[in-house]
Structure formats: C-alpha cells, structure tokens
Amino acid sequence: MRRYLSLLLVALGAAGATVASYALSAWWWCAAGPLLALTGLGCRDLVQRRDAVLRAHPLAGRLGGGRAVVRERAGDVDVYADGHEFLVPSLRPVEPPEEPPVVRVGGPDCRQPYDMALLNVSAMSLGALSPRAVLALGRGARLGRFAQDTGEGGLSEYHLRGGADLVWEIGTGYFGCRTDDGGFDAREFADKAALPEVRCVSLKLSQGAAPGGGGELPGVKVSAAVARERGVPAGETVVSPPRHRVFSTPRELVLFLARMRELAGGKPVGFKLCVGSRREFLALCRAMVAEGVTPDFVVVDGAEGGTGAAPAPSAGRLGVPLTEGLITVHNALVGAGLRERIRIGASGRVATGPDIVARLVQGADYTNAARAMMLALGCVEARRCHTGTCPAGVTTQDPLRARALDVDDRSRRVHHYQRATVRDAVRIMAAMGVPEPGGLTPAHLVRRTGPTTVRSYAELYEWLEPGALLAGPPESWAADWKAADPDGFS
Incomplete structure (x- = not known):
C-alpha cells in the first residue's frame, strides 16, 4: 500500500x-x-492504461524513481570500431513478400508439423512472470500468429487462456507432468500434450541465464496459483535439479525425445541448451545417427541471454555466446548429415530486425525473444524480478502490483512489436537481394576485424559440408568427433 x-x-x-x-x-x-x-x-x-509505472505508483511515478529509460540511437554506433558487424546489401534488391515467411518444424518422424514464425516469445514461466504478463504475451502471440514458449514452470491456465500456439517446455523439475517424487509422469504429459493449444514440446537441458544449474524461483514469488501449477508448497523457494532423471547418456536422451514425440501424438519435439562442450553436442549427433532418431528442432540459448533475473555470478560467464553456439550446432548437424531434418531456433539478445537476419545467417531458422517481449509488456528494467516488487506488474505475483499491467493494451503492444520487427527483417533481406531466409549465406554478414580490414562470416568461420564428419572429419573437428561418445557425456 x-x-x-x-x-x-x-x-x-x-x-x-x-x-x-x-x-x-x-x-x-x-x-x-x-x-x-x-x-x-x-x-x-x-x-489510465498506457503507463504501468504510473498505474502502480500514482503521482510518485512521475518523479522518475525506478524508471529506466532505454535509448537506441544510430549515431551511438561506431561503425569503425573493431568487432562492428553489418549486413551486406545488394545492387539488385528484390521486393519483400506480402506475407512474412514461416518455418516448417517437423522432421520425418513428426506427424503434426508446425509453421513457426521468424520471431516468437521465448521461454518465460508463470512465477517468473505475473499471470497478467503471461496472459498478455499469449494474447499478443495469438493476434500475431506466433508461438509462446511456456518456460519450465508448467503449462499454466494463463498460458492456455491466452490462446496462443504454445511450445510446452519441460525442465528438470517436470512441472506440469511431475510424479509425487519429482519424476516424469508420462500419462499426465500425454494428456496435456494432446491439448490443441500445445503445438510443440521442448525439453530444456540448460539455458543461457544459468547453464549447468537448475532454475530457481524465490519463495516470495511462489503464490498459491504458482504452487498449484508446479505441484509444490506455496511460499517456499523452488530449485529445479541441475540435470534430468530420465536419462544419463546422449543415447538415452535421444530415445527419450522419441518417446516424448510418441506420447505427444507426433507433435514436434526438440530440446533447448546453452552450448558448452562441442564434444558433448557431437556425442548427441553420434547418438542420433546410431539410433536413426532426431528431434524436430534444437533451440540454442546464448550465454548472454536472460531477462535480468539470473544469478549475477553465472549470467554471461558460463556457456558459449549465441553466435558461437549457433555456428557450432549448425556445423555439427550439417557435418553429421542431420541438418535437413532439424530446425534451429536462436534465443538470446534478439530484439531487432537486423538481429533476426544476423541469427539466420549464423545458422538459425527462427528466433525467440524474452527481454524484448518484456519491454513490450512495459518492463522498466528496475531489476527487481527476483524480489516480487516489479513496479510495472511484469514479474510480480502480488495482485495489487500486477494490476499495473493492462492486459488488453500490452497484448496489442506485443503483437505490434513482433509484427514490426519481423517486417524490418523481411525488408532487410529484400534489400540484400534475398527473397526468403533460405537464400542467406555466411557471406551476407561482415565484421570489422581491424582499422582497415573487414571479413565476412564465410571467411571468419569454418563451415562444414553435408556429411563431412561421417565421411572423414576435417582436422579441426577430428579429435572432438573421435572422442564423442553416444553412451556418455564427457
């Protein structure tokens, strides 16, 4: 009060x-x-409904306390600085398509493929976000016909009420399909995966905000609604296990993904990870080749990702940044002859049209955004996510604080943000002479490497030919490929 x-x-x-x-x-x-x-x-x-801070802090909010102002100006970008990157336009541009392209997700073992938008809502759980925030994201995604990832906190009623196409994320806590002792409940999973709102299922191995550790939800944010969805006591901090109980080797993981797809009625199934060891990902590729089983998609989360609620010691210091992670996963799948069967999503610091195009060049098929979607909801970056005292109503479980977020207004803003950003990406590709994402190549993205030198991604990185790892890996990959064990993580 x-x-x-x-x-x-x-x-x-x-x-x-x-x-x-x-x-x-x-x-x-x-x-x-x-x-x-x-x-x-x-x-x-x-x-009023336009300003969440004023709605939650009448009069006091006008003093500017706790309000973050985000400014992006082209004049602030030093195009001569080492490391600056730019996309290559064409002297023969093309007309952008009337409708933005979509990506068909679903390999040969998928019976219900899904057409994914170029930009979607990244994984954010009820608990991490307020019920109103989850609902607004879902309604915005429904308006714009793009997907919403539920995050590992479970398939909540607010996700379902939003009416969006849902990517149901299953984490190490198996919230939403959890047995009494914390294991995976196959029957409950099958029942919920059959819901028409669930279009894909994603198994979370790790995330950029906290790779190698389970998610943590402070007790102050575990409301009765959150506790009910997760099957945990209200008011107590929830810490997910650091790893899954249902598999312990790459081969077991691949077979579990196949089981999940069958339980889900043939809907697309994949996994999300923040890349660490290249050898471990190659072990997954070896397991896929050995078993003849592949996921339908892989979401690569960059170590620089996260919405601001991650533990400070780990954020950005564990795991591979998104650029290197994408290139590693793309090359590994290409080299193992698997890339045509698997779509790649990119998650982590994706906010603008140029961001989308750059990630597509680096190996992604589509992108997900979390922080940018929160800003569209009215987030003022007060950095109080873990305290439950968000002034904009985005990350709180306090109904009075959450009142600041007007669902109808913010859902429209989420929709408009996604539509405008994808439109920018499509126009940029058209200016590059590329009518659709499949025409992008590593030569389309250039980095300044010195005061007088620039090099394209085609020159900066090694790009494997299809099946190269199976036929005889290049020297730079040979040791990792040889050591990759489908029956054990390193």
Whole structure:
C-alpha cells in the first residue's frame, strides 16, 4: 500500500485545505486548489492504461524513481570500431513478400508439423512472470500468429487462456507432468500434450541465464496459483535439479525425445541448451545417427541471454555466446548429415530486425525473444524480478502490483512489436537481394576485424559440408568427433 501513500497524503491534504477554506479563511484555497489538482492527476494515473509505472505508483511515478529509460540511437554506433558487424546489401534488391515467411518444424518422424514464425516469445514461466504478463504475451502471440514458449514452470491456465500456439517446455523439475517424487509422469504429459493449444514440446537441458544449474524461483514469488501449477508448497523457494532423471547418456536422451514425440501424438519435439562442450553436442549427433532418431528442432540459448533475473555470478560467464553456439550446432548437424531434418531456433539478445537476419545467417531458422517481449509488456528494467516488487506488474505475483499491467493494451503492444520487427527483417533481406531466409549465406554478414580490414562470416568461420564428419572429419573437428561418445557425456 505504500505505493499509494503519496496520492493518499495529497488527497487528505486537499480535503483538509478545502474544509479549512470554508471554516477558517478563503486563503486556504491557495493550498486546496493545487492539492485538488494533484489529487485529480493521481486518480487519472490510477485508472489510465498506457503507463504501468504510473498505474502502480500514482503521482510518485512521475518523479522518475525506478524508471529506466532505454535509448537506441544510430549515431551511438561506431561503425569503425573493431568487432562492428553489418549486413551486406545488394545492387539488385528484390521486393519483400506480402506475407512474412514461416518455418516448417517437423522432421520425418513428426506427424503434426508446425509453421513457426521468424520471431516468437521465448521461454518465460508463470512465477517468473505475473499471470497478467503471461496472459498478455499469449494474447499478443495469438493476434500475431506466433508461438509462446511456456518456460519450465508448467503449462499454466494463463498460458492456455491466452490462446496462443504454445511450445510446452519441460525442465528438470517436470512441472506440469511431475510424479509425487519429482519424476516424469508420462500419462499426465500425454494428456496435456494432446491439448490443441500445445503445438510443440521442448525439453530444456540448460539455458543461457544459468547453464549447468537448475532454475530457481524465490519463495516470495511462489503464490498459491504458482504452487498449484508446479505441484509444490506455496511460499517456499523452488530449485529445479541441475540435470534430468530420465536419462544419463546422449543415447538415452535421444530415445527419450522419441518417446516424448510418441506420447505427444507426433507433435514436434526438440530440446533447448546453452552450448558448452562441442564434444558433448557431437556425442548427441553420434547418438542420433546410431539410433536413426532426431528431434524436430534444437533451440540454442546464448550465454548472454536472460531477462535480468539470473544469478549475477553465472549470467554471461558460463556457456558459449549465441553466435558461437549457433555456428557450432549448425556445423555439427550439417557435418553429421542431420541438418535437413532439424530446425534451429536462436534465443538470446534478439530484439531487432537486423538481429533476426544476423541469427539466420549464423545458422538459425527462427528466433525467440524474452527481454524484448518484456519491454513490450512495459518492463522498466528496475531489476527487481527476483524480489516480487516489479513496479510495472511484469514479474510480480502480488495482485495489487500486477494490476499495473493492462492486459488488453500490452497484448496489442506485443503483437505490434513482433509484427514490426519481423517486417524490418523481411525488408532487410529484400534489400540484400534475398527473397526468403533460405537464400542467406555466411557471406551476407561482415565484421570489422581491424582499422582497415573487414571479413565476412564465410571467411571468419569454418563451415562444414553435408556429411563431412561421417565421411572423414576435417582436422579441426577430428579429435572432438573421435572422442564423442553416444553412451556418455564427457
């Protein structure tokens, strides 16, 4: 209630000054007038829907406390600095398509493929986000016909109420399909995966915000609704295990993915990871080749990703950045002869049209965004995600604080943001002479490597030919390919 204290004090002051102006002296109107005006302004802040901070902090929010201002100006970019990257336009541009392209996700073993948009909502759970935020993201995704990843916190009623195409993420805690002892409940999984809103299923191995460790939800954010969805006690901190219980080797992982796809009625199944050891990912490729089983997609999460709620010691310091992760996964799948069967999603610091195009050049087929979607919801980057005191109502479980987020308004903003960003990406590709993402090559992205030198990605990185690892790996890959064990992670 302290958020409304300034409005309450002003209103009481206005009432007192008004009474004094009648009972004591007309001079009290000098104070009553401004105070009444401020009271009216505060009431307007309380009911308006455009500014979440003012809605949650009437009057006080106008002082700017806790409000982050994000500025992006082209003039701030030093195009002469080493490491600066740019996309290559063409002297023969093409007309952009009327409808943005989509990506068909579903390999040969998939019976219900899904057409994925170029930009989608990345994994964000109920608990990490407020119910209103989850609902607004879902409604925005439904309006724009793009997908919403549920995050590892379970397939909540708010995800379902949003009406979006859902990617149901299963983490190490198996929330939403969890046995009493914390294992995987196949029957519950099959029942929920059969829901028409669930279009894909994703198994989370690791994430960029905290690779190598399970997710953590502070007790202050474990409301009754969150506890019900996750099957845990309310008010107690929830820490997911660091690894899965249902498999312990690459081969077992691949076979478990096949089982999940069968339980899901043939819907697309894949996994998400923040790349660490190249040898371990190659072990997964060896297991896929040996068993003749592949996932339908792989989501690569960059170590620089995350929404700001990750533990500070691990954020950005564990795992491979998205660029190197994408190139590693793409090359490994190409070299193992598997790339045509598997789509790659990119997640981590994707926010603009050029970001999308760059990730497609680096090996992705589509992208996911979390932080940018939160900004579209009204996030002011107050960095209070873990405390439950988000001033914009995005990451809190307090109903009064969450009231700041107007679902109808923010769902439209999410929709408009995604549509405009994809439109920018499509126009940029057209300016590069590329009518669709499949025409992008590593030569289309260039990096300044020195004061007088620039090199394209085709020159900077090694790109394997299809089946190269099977036919005889190049020297730079030979040791890792040889040591990769389908029956054991290194």
